[in-house]
Amino acid sequence: MKALEAYHPAVSAVYFLAVAGIAMFCMNPILQALSLFGALLLFLSNSRNRSVSSHAGFLLLFLLFALLNPLFSHNGATVLFVLNNNPVTLESAVYGLVAAGMILAVLYWFRSFTQIMTSDKLLYLFGKLSPKLSLILSMGLRYVPLFQSQVKKIRATQTALGLYKEDNLIDRVRGELRVFSITVTWALENGITTADSMEARGYGIGKRSHFSLFRFRLRDGIFLAITLVLFGLACVSICTGALEFTCYPTLQWAAASPTGAVGYLAYGGLVLMPAVLETEERIKWKYLRSSI
């Protein structure tokens, strides 16, 4: 979903914290189902990689968690069947399913998070905390790939020189150690020039300001406000116990109440916000295109 990506980093970060936070702390099957649905929807529409293989591992994880709990935990009153003299209960099966759903949902929220919150957005958020920290992170982000490519180049050169035989382990480890040690020297050498270049451009003459490309616009404010309101409503509803759900000893729902309904609706709204934005954007573009 391109729509969420275009928002201010702080807004996206708050959104992810809100939506994943609730999913992490509330063991309610309906809430978890909503969360999982939203997370999958966002990830699938956002990701360019639609291959099944990238989801297979997650599905396996889900099945593992869902199956392990009833096999190892025998709490609960309703016995479904007995396996090797151990009772398998309905309650523990439901608990496993809900917990596995929670883990899967949170994982998918974070997969989307890493796609949407790119390095420069995170850097911007850290920069708000400390301009120095953000500069260090930015330099780090530059140096890590530089270091890696240098190691690769040195390795290729040394291979072509035929100085290190790769057919025995000790030789190979020794070769790698030498490559690593010279790369550290190289990085230090490199650092001197970089330091000169920083100083030549006035680094350290006083307080630094922090520049970024992100602007906080009206629509960021609106999005943030909606996120916070929905999050607040959901929180209130959870805190009052209207969404309470317990598995053991028997499955127990909190009595249906208006507060509960508000909680479900608020979280449902929160989860669907990116999809709503996306649809809105699509309609807008369709309309614009037809009017051009």
Place this chain on the structure above:
Amino acid sequence: MEILTLEHLTFAYPLCVAPVLKDVSLTVHSGEFAVLCGATGSGKSTLLRLLKREIAPVGEKTGRICYQHTPVEELSAKDSACKIGFVMQNPEQQIVTDKVWHELAFGLENQNLPQDVIARRTAEMASYFGIEHWYEKSVSELSGGQKQLLNLAAVMVMNPEILILDEPTAQLDPIAASDFIATLKKLNDDFGLTVLIVEHRLEELIPICDRLIVLKNGCVLHDGDPRAVVAGLEEDSELLRAMPSAARLYHALGASGECPLTVREGRKFLERHFDNRVRALPRDEVRTKTNPALDFENVYFRYGRELSDVLCGLTLTVYENEIFCILGGNGSGKTTSLSVAAGLCRPYGGRVKVFGKKLQDYKNQSLYCGCLSLLPQDVQTVFLKNTVREELSDAGAEADALPFDLSALLDKHPYDLSGGEQQLVALAKVLATKPRLLLMDEPTKGLDADKKAAIISILKRLKAEGVTVVIVTHDVEFCAQCADRCALFFRGNIVSHGAPDAFFSENTFYTTAASRMSKGYYERAVTVEDVATLCRRNRRDVT
């Protein structure tokens, strides 16, 4: 108005008896485009660094350096950082941050400027330098030329009044280098920006500068109008070799009068003073074909499945005991072809044979022992040790057996050597594997004219010993001087090849300055020496 004045400047590094700079007095005027040149070790870089307080070397200094009548030590920190811009040689190492826009903003952030001022100034600079469309990219995605342009823009964004550049184009390919120099000229013309530049490649700089300063052993040898300075240079000096081809021709012929600097002036000079009765030099070029040393047959290669082909049906044969030069633009696949030949990249189609044996049939590193060796573009990757001595003994190279002298460098750290010295040490290490086929990637990058001549003589010696050399290079002048055959690479394949005289005289754009100067007047003259010989035979009878 003087912008920079040096009065009796003498400087010595600690623990060195002899000063690097001796009683240098210079004045740079506002709006000047001044070029500083001199042999390696003449103190050029030291001089430049002393002008910028933040990066001035430590040592014993006497005399004064004033920026607009204020000694540089007394400038405010902000003025010193902003008014004097400094661009260094290595494009990669000067970059501090990971994104283009952040790099542009870096100097302004240091001055604690507010967001909207930074936004405006970076936007202005990005538009002026044409970096808009890569403004949000990571710096790791940029080419060397783009990186150096970014370094320039990141300095210009601070509104300097004088720009000091220390060999800014040494690491760039010729096209990026001339773009960079054209940008400097434009800045100088458009804003009256004062430029002081040190450079080895003078072919394009000399014609556009208004002042040429020559340093020798820490003293100012010449200082003045470039034409007069070039005309007054000593015959056959090291400095002369770095000068534009037209000027070298003028000197080679011992001519007098106005010294030509550009190809156009050189052409006029030829036509005015010499006939073309003898149009071409006789060539003795019946080469007997020997066995193939390196054979590419319909080779296809790409770096990833979804990427496009880098080598596209490459067919190429290099014969034993020849020097074969591959020319071509950036990204045309030249370097990749060397990696494939060295077995570092595996082609997905076609066949590569080295000395008649398929590459895959060389087992257990036998390819790299006494058969083939690759000298990469970044020669620093060759070094693994702390001194040159250890480096050589590790490779099993004997310092005495080398075709060149490294004895003065033995106890230094390889990284402390100059670019040319690093090249020689790396070459020594590569030669220690006793290769019969030597592959070299850009061996003349960043070298001064003297080191280049040294490399050429080494290559000729290796050839006499029976070594086959394949060189990938951008340097057409170098090719014209040392190659037996040249080839032009374009989009993963070879489009033309031949002996350098035929090859370069058929090319119109991708050719040497001497060939462009003499095209249509003389035939097959590609080096300054060729043209000079022809001129001597065509002397006009004085009537």
